[in-house]
Amino acid sequence: MQKIKLFDTTLRDGEQSPGVNLNLQEKLEIAKQLERLGIDIIEAGFPASSKGDFQSVKEIASIVKNSSVTGLARSVTKDIDIAWEALKESAEPRLHVFIATSEIHMQHKLKKTPDEVLETAVEMVKYASEKFPVVQWSAEDACRTDLPFLARIVEAVIDAGAKVVNIPDTVGFITPGDYQSVFNYLKEHVSNIHKVDLSAHCHDDLGLAVANSMAAIEAGATQIEGTINGIGERAGNAALEEVALALHVRQDFYKASTGLILPEIKRTSDIISKLTGMNIAPNKAIVGKNAFAHESGIHQDGVLKNPLTYEIISPELVGVKQNPIVLGKHSGRHAFRTRLVELGFTLEDTEANVLFEKFKDLADKKKDITDDDLLALVIQKQVSK
Numbered sequence: 001m002q003k004i005k006l007f008d009t010t011l012r013d014g015e016q017s018p019g020v021n022l023n024l025q026e027k028l029e030i031a032k033q034l035e036r037l038g039i040d041i042i043e044a045g046f047p048a049s050s051k052g053d054f055q056s057v058k059e060i061a062s063i064v065k066n067s068s069v070t071g072l073a074r075s076v077t078k079d080i081d082i083a084w085e086a087l088k089e090s091a092e093p094r095l096h097v098f099i100a101t102s103e104i105h106m107q108h109k110l111k112k113t114p115d116e117v118l119e120t121a122v123e124m125v126k127y128a129s130e131k132f133p134v135v136q137w138s139a140e141d142a143c144r145t146d147l148p149f150l151a152r153i154v155e156a157v158i159d160a161g162a163k164v165v166n167i168p169d170t171v172g173f174i175t176p177g178d179y180q181s182v183f184n185y186l187k188e189h190v191s192n193i194h195k196v197d198l199s200a201h202c203h204d205d206l207g208l209a210v211a212n213s214m215a216a217i218e219a220g221a222t223q224i225e226g227t228i229n230g231i232g233e234r235a236g237n238a239a240l241e242e243v244a245l246a247l248h249v250r251q252d253f254y255k256a257s258t259g260l261i262l263p264e265i266k267r268t269s270d271i272i273s274k275l276t277g278m279n280i281a282p283n284k285a286i287v288g289k290n291a292f293a294h295e296s297g298i299h300q301d302g303v304l305k306n307p308l309t310y311e312i313i314s315p316e317l318v319g320v321k322q323n324p325i326v327l328g329k330h331s332g333r334h335a336f337r338t339r340l341v342e343l344g345f346t347l348e349d350t351e352a353n354v355l356f357e358k359f360k361d362l363a364d365k366k367k368d369i370t371d372d373d374l375l376a377l378v379i380q381k382q383v384s385k
């Protein structure tokens with residue numbers, strides 16, 4: 001079984017979500033929970049970007065022992081030196097250094113030729129490798145990069161000492177088949193590619209971040225980057241909990257798994273949502289309020305007979321404790337009577353039928369029927385006897 005490493009960037013790309021600004025205590029709390037969740041690599045921040053980021057990366061690096069901690073650096077020696085100061089006490093100091101490789105970024109942002117970019121990338125990977133035992137190199141905007149140039153620069157940074165090569169879809173532009181073609185091209189044209197972990201880093205501008213990450217795994221990526229709840233720059237990053245569950249549920253297809261402690265997912269998601277102030281959509285996969293809720297009568301009846309009829313993931317697997325049956329106008333008699341029994345009321349058939357009609361009238365006026373609503377119906381019925 002292939003192990004897929006999970007690289008969590010909730011504290012770096014995730015914190016780049018508009019409106020999110022975490023303080024030191026909040027970042028420490030998130031880092032500790034990510035460690036409990038079993039994340040392999042925690043990107044704790046961008047140490048050269050501010051004093052606050054430097055301090056939080058340094059403190060996270062000193063307290064986290066079971067995950068590797070990394071920090072981001074631009075391709076300048078100053079950023080690498082500052083990152084080293086922040087990370088040198090960590091269990092396995094790891095640097096994440098990047099440079100843009102697409103024509104549009106090189107020409108308009110960096111104002112460098114491709115050869116200059118290649119030379120800088122190689123110099124910085126060599127410089128960082130003198131300090132850090134693990135250097136990850138990222139080709140920013142890789143998915144809009146000329147493939148022969150991408151292959152040339154990847155070969156050169158591996159020779160320079162990079163241990164992980166990341167192929168980001170920085171602008172969330174690629175589609176799954178195209179992303180696989182990029183990985184396949186690199187595997188065919190980079191002679192030393194077998195020496196590194198290949199990583200995927202997908203943004204969700206077209207809603208394809210998780211699909212693209214899964215496609216990358218099929219094409220040989222052994223590391224997936226993303227955030228919890230899919231938060232991040234613009235439309236966000238790939239949601240790691242979705243990637244982990246897709247691998248878990250479809251192990252038959254992917255023949256790969258992560259080291260994630262799945263029952264910690266819900267708690268992690270809740271903590272991050274609370275501290276970032278980014279609410280989770282009710283229909284969000286895995287962690288949304290409705291992710292395990294069944295409303296239609298046919299579905300409720302099936303789930304009560306055997307949860308596997310409509311559930312591919314059990315709520316308990318990901319740490320969700322909730323009654324999966326939501327009573328509403330689509331609910332059937334079976335779900336209604338089951339809930340009444342759970343509330344302590346075992347009714348005669350005729351009594352249950354009368355109450356069921358009243359319940360249906362109420363459900364026509366009110367979306368979700370709560371336990372309090374049911375209690376009120378039963379009490380009304382008993383009073384009017």
Ligand code: KIV
Nearest residue numbers: 098138140141168170
């Ligand atoms: O999206 C991106 O390209 C990034 C890089 C810094 C890896 O976040």
Ligand code: ZN
Nearest residue numbers: 013168170201
């Ligand atoms: Zn990113």
